[in-house]
Amino acid sequence: MSQKCVHQSCGKIYTDPNEECLYHPGPPIFHEGQKGWKCCKPRVLTFDEFLSIPPCTTGKHSITDLPPTLEKKTPDPTASTPAPASEALRAPVASPQPTATPPPPAQESEDDDPSLEVPTGKTCRRKACGFQYNGQSREDEKCIFHPGAPIFHEGSKGYTCCKRRVLEFDEFMKIEGCKTKDRHLFVGSGKVKGGKEGSGEVVLETIRHDFYQTPTTVIASFFLKKINKGTAAIDFVSPHELSLDLPTTDNPPKRYKAVVPLFGPVDTTASTSKIMGTKLEVTFVKADSASWPVLRSDEQRTGEIIQVGKAGRA
Secondary structure, three states: EEOOOOOEOOEEEOOOOEEEEEEOOOOOEOOOOOEEOOOOOOOEOOHHHOOOOOOEEEOOOOOOOOOOOOOOOOOOOOOOOOOOHHHHHHHOOOOOOOOOOOOOOOOOOOOOOOOOOOOOOOOOEEEEOOOEEOOOOOOOOEEEEEEEEEEEEEOOOEEEEOOEEEHHHHHHOOOOOEEOOHHHHOOOOOOOOOOOOOOOOEEEEOEEEEEEOOOEEEEEEEEOEEEEEOOOOEEEEEEEEEEEEEEEEEOEEEEEEEEEEEOOOOOOOOEEEEEEOOEEEEEEEEEEOOOOOOOOOOOOHHHHHHOOOOOOOO
16 A cells, blocks of 8 residues: 655655655754754755755655654753843843845746656655656646745744745645646756756846844845855945846856845945855945835835934933
């Protein structure tokens, strides 16, 4: 009888109990934007890359070994006690900062190229589907999936395309899709997503960004790993625009190229940039003392009123 393995990153339907199983025995870890598994070292930034991390352990399939839950930190009993209420009242209150809007998911090919062969054992690429192709007829297929991006916020997990939210990671992986198509997506067009034909380069349409500010500066982070410091170009082309050309040292290389419209004017001569291992950090020196509710002028504002600087005394 066919059974489905419950091991993380496996999920294969099997009939031979002695068949080799590749899986992750450790719990998933999400920390400061990075994603990975406790049992191995790879860390990535996007959820699709996280799901593509190759399993690190070989064993046998199982229908009873439930996956471990997300790692939770326990409070330190030796931690200092809270400050008295009188001291807490005198402490300065930090200004709230809007969280960065996650970029929209990259556009996928809608259908498989009929000229391409679908390998046996290939899994549907759409989120939350998980159907495996085993050489059967594709006449009566039905794909149930999530078209939106995964979202993790204050412990809750879900997708941007529907309202359901859960707390545990294994419950998140079981959220049923909210959209249906007549065919699964196994191979797509066969071309690298976003790539230029014949160039061997993957062109990224969006990358994740975030920022915080002081009364005189805005410090922005553009998250892209392995930026090539020798060929990257960061230009403050005008007080309201930042030009980015960020190739990476990956194989094949990736490239993010865009002109970022800034919310407020900046001092182009005093502003600086710094390339790090996982991101580009840009320090914008404000040309005025106005607060920025968003980084880009084309972003939707959150409606929050953000005060920067010292409050006046009564």
